[in-house]
Structures are given as structure tokens and as C-alpha cells.
Amino acid sequence: MKVLLLSIVEGKENPLFHQVAMEELEDLTKTAGYDIVDKVIIPIRAIDPKTYLGRGKVEELVHFYDTSHLDAIIIQQEISASQVRAIEEQTLCEVITRTELILRIFALHAQTRIAKMQVELAQLNYLLPRLVGKGKEMSRIRGGIGMRGPGEQKLEMERRLVRRRIYQISQRLEALEKGMRERRKRRRRLHHSVALVGYTNAGKSSLFNALTHAQVCVEDKLFATLDTTSRRLWLTGERGDIQVILTDTVGFIQDLPHTLVESFRSTLLETIDTDLIIHVVNSVHPAYLQQIETVRQTLSEIQADTVPHILCFNKIDLLETEQYLDLRRRFPSAYFLSAKTKENLSLLREAIYQFFVQKESS
Ligand SMILES: Nc1nc2c(ncn2[C@@H]2O[C@H](COP(=O)(O)OP(=O)(O)OP(=O)(O)O)[C@@H](O)[C@H]2O)c(=O)[nH]1
Ligand SMILES: [Mg+2]
Structure with a gap:
């Protein structure tokens, strides 16, 4: 095309x-x-x-x-x-x-039933107000005053169909979400949980694979991940082993269409209702500061801004030394690593470990 x-x-x-x-x-x-x-x-x-x-x-x-x-x-x-x-x-x-x-990209990448339903819901919600626009135009071709032309009747029917479908999907999603919420509650009681969150293409899935030796799809594409994956992660330290559930999540983007945020609420909550968020940043992206801001805004939009988080700059293998030092100066408490070369990966593991050790003792 x-x-x-x-x-x-x-x-x-x-x-x-x-x-x-x-x-x-x-x-x-x-x-x-x-x-x-x-x-x-x-x-x-x-x-x-x-x-x-x-x-x-x-x-x-x-x-x-x-x-x-x-x-x-x-x-x-x-x-x-x-x-x-x-x-x-x-x-x-x-x-x-x-x-x-x-x-359209979300529709192409959705794999599971729930992701497909969420995408369809977002598409219908996007379509519905646009059918109204079409109506104004169509009403111009109607017959006399007070009469409905064929265009408008057809439109009315389309709108009704769309509304009915929105209702159907919402109902099904709600039922699924209820199960998800309960499973999540149980999981939160039994396990420590960590979510990898960040701008699309930051390297969340790569980091997920590097940490857990999983084989989640990694691609130089936006929104490669739409369905979330969780794996157990064992962390060793002086206070004994700790097991956490690590989750790879869908990426964020500037001006994420509101209808998508709404429709993906259950997936987003599923991933973000967690003990700790690792905010993964693509450190070589020219607009990385703006991307950090977008992620923070989106987190607050879904009321996840109170979850503790660790800022983690990925892809440092691509940085010039000067850029690297500058970043470290600007973000002294952040972590800097490469999911690709695995450089400094152990420092992040250690940080997660310490977070839960402190949490347990407090
Ligand atoms: N050089 C380098 N490339 C990396 C690193 N981490 C990830 N990449 C590349 O960045 C691209 C995106 O990686 P993903 O892991 O799919 O990114 P993501 O954040 O999961 O992206 P979405 O799921 O699309 O939101 C891929 O081409 C990876 O190979 C890294 O540390 N160094
Ligand atoms: Mg991904």
C-alpha cells in the first residue's frame, strides 16, 4: 500500500x-x-x-x-x-x-481472545461518533421535512448494530475481567510481582527475556507486544532466595488514543496492579525525555502512579561514552543496562531483590 x-x-x-x-x-x-x-x-x-x-x-x-x-x-x-x-x-x-x-496495528498484533475483543471494542468506540458525522451529510439527501430518507434509515440501523455489539463485547469483557481481578488478588497475596512498563520499542520484551530466559517475541516494530506474559524469576541474595512474578506489558505511546486506553483497561490493570514497576527507557531515542513523561502521564491516567518504580535506561550498548556519563549525571538513582549485551543486568536483579527484602522487613 x-x-x-x-x-x-x-x-x-x-x-x-x-x-x-x-x-x-x-x-x-x-x-x-x-x-x-x-x-x-x-x-x-x-x-x-x-x-x-x-x-x-x-x-x-x-x-x-x-x-x-x-x-x-x-x-x-x-x-x-x-x-x-x-x-x-x-x-x-x-x-x-x-x-x-x-x-489497525493493534488489530494486526492482537493474539489472544481478550486482546482481540479489546481491539474490536476500541474500533467500534472510535467508529460510533463518526457515524454521526456521516448522518449530518446523509440527512441532506432525505426527502421532505420530517421524513427520513433511505440514507438516514440505513445509518440509524448501522448505529444500532454498532451499539449492540459494543454492549455485547463490554458484557463479555466484564465477565472475563471479574475472573482476572480475582486471580490477580490471589496472585498478589501469594507472590511478589514486578511489571516491565515503558514506551513502545524501549526493549521491555528483550529485558523480560534476558531476565527470565523466556522467548517472548522481540521486534523492531511498535506495539510488538499486546498480550502480556508472566514468568517466575528467582533472585538470590544474602537473605535467601526470593521468587517474584515478572510481567511483560503492552507499550505506551504519545497521545495514546483514549478509546484504546479505555478498552485496554483490563490488560493495563492486570499488568500494573503490581508491587513494583520497572520503567524501561530507550536511552538512545532522541525524544527519550518526552517518552518518560508520556509513560508517567499514562500511568497516572490509569491510577498506577502510586506504585513504587525503578527507572531503568536500556540499550546503553548503543550510547557514546559522553552521552552515557551525561545520563548518569542527570539520573543518579536510575539503572543503566543493556538487554542485548546483558551489561549491568545483575545490578537490576540486585535492586529488585533489595526492594522486596526491605518490603518484607517493614
Ligand atoms: N542494541 C540494543 N537493542 C535492543 C536492546 N534491547 C532491545 N533492543 C532492540 O529494540 C527493539 C525493540 O525491542 P522489544 O524488546 O521488542 O521492545 P518492547 O519495549 O517490548 O516493544 P513493544 O512490545 O513493541 O512495546 C528490538 O529490535 C530489540 O532487538 C538493547 O539493550 N540494545
Ligand atoms: Mg514488547
Whole structure:
């Protein structure tokens, strides 16, 4: 699928921020398996209510890229359904927003029944308000005043179907969640638990494998992990052996679509209802500070910000010495390691061990 990536900078917004966001959009697009024809950042003075970027700018795109030969235009900004349609009509090609793209990736990567249900719920919740937008347009073609045209009736039916399906899935998820909550309570009583949390692609699954000798899928893709995995981890120390349950979790991303956070609540809670969080950071990412902030914000959104955590910078094998020393100065209490070379892995094990020794004695 041939796609064009588009980001729109409004007024005085910082173009540098858009550059980083564009790179992430590129990674998401590649993860979805699409071919990128080009990337454009278009500055506009103000948002055009009809097409978001303005009719003239859309026209320029049509001429420059011969858009009818593209399969899709992927837009960074969360534009409205009617704006999507207005651009589609003018460019004669499909328009996909970033949220929609993330939903598609989640759909591709979901493996278990519960993950698939959660993705479907997120997709339907995304679709429902957009069917309303379509309704306004369709109501224009209805017959006389007070009469319902065929378009609107069909839409009404679609909406009803979507609502019914949302209800069905929510009910099933709720039943599953109840079981999960009980299992979790039991687990929390019996075992110490640790969760690996962090921005997508930070190396959580790699670290999980390195610590537990498991073989969880590791890929240079965003959202490689959607289903969580837990393993026992034995830690040895002067106070005897300690066993903990270590869990690999789904990654976070900037502006994680709200419908996804809502739908994945049970998975997120499952992983985050834990004694200790290891916050894994990709230390070579140019926007690592922003990523740390995003993870913290998302944790607080799901009320997990009170769980004790250890900040852990991964991929140090890729850092220049100067960068490494600088990071250590900035984050004196953090851990620095490489899941790949296993450098300093034992220091993290020791930190987890000490955490539980102290917890037991307090
Ligand atoms: N050089 C280097 N690469 C690493 C290290 N840890 C992970 N990687 C690479 O980073 C990429 C992402 O690793 P994953 O372990 O899948 O990352 P994740 O955080 O589980 O990602 P999601 O599940 O997609 O959120 C892979 O290509 C890994 O090989 C490391 O310490 N050093
Ligand atoms: Mg992973």
C-alpha cells in the first residue's frame, strides 16, 4: 500500500516537535506494513473547519503527488470525520488518521481472545461518533421535512448494530475481567510481582527475556507486544532466595488514543496492579525525555502512579561514552543496562531483590 504522510503545523507551534512526531508516524506506518511515498509537514495559519488544512493546500497536494494514484494519506492530527471525507473527495484517496493507524496495528498484533475483543471494542468506540458525522451529510439527501430518507434509515440501523455489539463485547469483557481481578488478588497475596512498563520499542520484551530466559517475541516494530506474559524469576541474595512474578506489558505511546486506553483497561490493570514497576527507557531515542513523561502521564491516567518504580535506561550498548556519563549525571538513582549485551543486568536483579527484602522487613 502506497501512502503519503502528512502533518499540519498550525500557527506558532514548534516545528521541531512535529519532526519527532513525524518520525514516530513513520515507524507506525512501517509497522503497519505500508510503503511511504513521501512525508510532508504543511504549515497553516489557522485551521479550516471544512478541510482542516484548507482547500488550496489540498489542491497543491493533489497536483504535486497525483493523489488519486496513492492508496492513502495518513494524517498525524486527529481531524474530524467530515474533514476526513472532504479531503478524500478532493484527493480521491483514502485518508487515515494516526488514531486509526494505531487501531489497525493493534488489530494486526492482537493474539489472544481478550486482546482481540479489546481491539474490536476500541474500533467500534472510535467508529460510533463518526457515524454521526456521516448522518449530518446523509440527512441532506432525505426527502421532505420530517421524513427520513433511505440514507438516514440505513445509518440509524448501522448505529444500532454498532451499539449492540459494543454492549455485547463490554458484557463479555466484564465477565472475563471479574475472573482476572480475582486471580490477580490471589496472585498478589501469594507472590511478589514486578511489571516491565515503558514506551513502545524501549526493549521491555528483550529485558523480560534476558531476565527470565523466556522467548517472548522481540521486534523492531511498535506495539510488538499486546498480550502480556508472566514468568517466575528467582533472585538470590544474602537473605535467601526470593521468587517474584515478572510481567511483560503492552507499550505506551504519545497521545495514546483514549478509546484504546479505555478498552485496554483490563490488560493495563492486570499488568500494573503490581508491587513494583520497572520503567524501561530507550536511552538512545532522541525524544527519550518526552517518552518518560508520556509513560508517567499514562500511568497516572490509569491510577498506577502510586506504585513504587525503578527507572531503568536500556540499550546503553548503543550510547557514546559522553552521552552515557551525561545520563548518569542527570539520573543518579536510575539503572543503566543493556538487554542485548546483558551489561549491568545483575545490578537490576540486585535492586529488585533489595526492594522486596526491605518490603518484607517493614
Ligand atoms: N542494541 C540494543 N537493542 C535492543 C536492546 N534491547 C532491545 N533492543 C532492540 O529494540 C527493539 C525493540 O525491542 P522489544 O524488546 O521488542 O521492545 P518492547 O519495549 O517490548 O516493544 P513493544 O512490545 O513493541 O512495546 C528490538 O529490535 C530489540 O532487538 C538493547 O539493550 N540494545
Ligand atoms: Mg514488547
